[in-house]
Amino acid sequence: MTKAEMTARGWDELDVLLVSGDAYVDHPSFGVALLARLLEAEGYRVGILAQPDWRNPEALRVMGRPRLFAGVSAGAMDSMVNHYTAAKKIRRDDAYTPGGRAGARPNRAVIAYTAALKGAFKGLPVLIGGIEASLRRLAHYDYWDDAVRRSVLVDSKADLLLYGMAEAALLEVTRRAAAGEALKAMTDIRGTAWLTSEVPEHCLRLPSFEEVAADPAAFGEAFRLAEREQNPANARPLSQGHGTRTLVVNPPAFPLSEEQLDRLYSLPFRKTPHPSYDQPIPAYEQIRFSITSHRGCFGGCAFCAITHHQGKLIQSRSESSILAEVDALTEHPDFRGTITDIGGPTANMYGLDCGDEQAKQVCRRSGCLFPKPCKHLRVDDRRAVRLLDRVRRHARVKHVFVASGVRYDLLERQPDYFDALLSRYIGGLLKVAPESTSAAVTKVMRKPGPQIFINFLQRFRERSAAAGLRQAVVPYLIAGHPGATLSDTVDVALFLREHHLRVEQVQEFTPTPGTLSTCIYHTGRDPLTGEKLYVARTEKERKLQKALLLWHLPEQRALVAEALRLAGREREGRVLLEGGVSRKPGRRSRR
Structure with missing residues (x-):
């Protein structure tokens, strides 16, 4: 430097x-x-x-x-x-x-x-x-x-x-x-x-x-x-x-092979900021004891740029490469036995790939999960479970966590990974990103619909209870995404209340360059279907949508009331203004 x-x-x-x-x-x-x-x-x-x-x-x-x-x-x-x-x-x-x-x-x-x-x-x-x-x-x-x-x-x-x-x-x-x-x-x-x-x-x-x-x-x-x-x-x-x-x-570069990816991560990184800095770097503090296991994402979410940058083909490192990095990480002077994350853009895509090489050569889908999972997608979770288990058993590792987001719609086809995640690797909180629970909006987002999320919540709670674990789901939601009306967002707020969920942070949709959602925001139409879609363009409406998703916070009460009035949903939405989360007998409220 x-x-x-x-x-x-x-x-x-x-x-x-x-x-x-x-x-x-x-x-x-x-x-x-x-x-x-x-x-x-x-x-x-x-x-x-x-x-x-x-x-x-x-x-x-x-x-x-x-x-x-x-x-x-x-x-x-x-x-x-x-x-x-x-x-x-x-x-x-x-x-x-x-x-x-x-x-x-x-x-x-x-x-x-x-x-x-x-x-x-x-x-x-x-x-x-x-x-x-x-x-x-x-x-x-x-x-x-x-x-x-x-x-x-x-x-x-x-x-x-x-x-x-x-x-x-x-x-x-x-x-x-x-x-x-x-x-x-x-x-x-x-x-x-x-x-x-x-x-x-x-x-x-x-x-x-x-x-x-x-x-x-x-x-x-x-x-x-x-x-x-x-x-x-x-x-x-x-x-x-x-x-x-x-x-x-020019056409995109071919994905790196396992050997090429392993070579990259075996390079002699110091794993520290340059010594000239005398103040902490927040982004480094978050990832200093984390490990990247793979790159790419085949989710194809409309608002996400990962596929357009890293590609949809998953490129995974070998177990030996990751374990070698664990060895090196344990020598870091500040390491205290906890690996904060092993993952990538989507943690439970490690080791996954298309199961049909001929189909992969001609595929033009932007993702492999929407509107339904591709029949060629191979979702075998044994490799990911084995990797986490081997890292957990390392002599100098006390705790291993998966802090990267996971696709809950994949978990239903990955039972061993799901069980391992709940029992050993999430520390009580599992981050997932339904982004919305309105069927109309998730369709625009290229995300799974509400029923799949309901099924996931039920399995998560049943498995956690059976294991005697007090654990919660942390859902990430987007306010103001193209296709979402105030009435759609009222539905999401009612869903959250019904299913004993509270969110602490809501992301307001930001049209970032290159994504499908941004194209819809600008044009008012889905370019892949030609469908005309509603777009919330004013700061006030986005603020109202965000307030609905944070309905349980007292400081949002006035905005929630205004949103219900404008949506014509005052009567059925009255429960959102009563305060608190509805409870089922014997069940504690969920975050």
């Missing part, structure tokens, strides 16, 4: 300079750290500028001009999501910054950092990546501008865009750059996007930026076409006109 550190390693220059909107934590959960360690293992000299002052060219020159190129990432979050709430109010903290301090990165960080690098080093090739670049690779709706914006590759004036997890693409780019090839000439690498003055004939043409910016129907059509091209096995390259130039998005 400094010239002195370069000198200590005997380096007179860098090969690659990586700029990140996050603080530098040498942990594989932080993307820039993982990519830097990978390049280092391939023999390249890598420097990291973490949260540099983009307004000061000298702050970017502290380690000199890199020999090959610079890479830019906004960090683990889109910078606009990082900075602003769903109500477009400025957040007061940043979990990826020392001391949780807000304001350490710029708005639209990919654009700002790229411009700063181009100004500090004339003619330096710059590539962009990370979740901000990945989800903004095509023309996209931007909630904060309330307008359609161009591809971030166009707006940043970078030479190349890498999307997805990008290890394979970055290695290929670096090797070819080291051989003398210009970044702008690299047009055949999977998982990349590039610009050309010509219109390639081999691409699936999407409506142009000008068309999607002017016409919501064209925006929905562009989303529909691109959504079908997510499978690396059969995806076609996409093209989208932007003025006199054409954006080309």
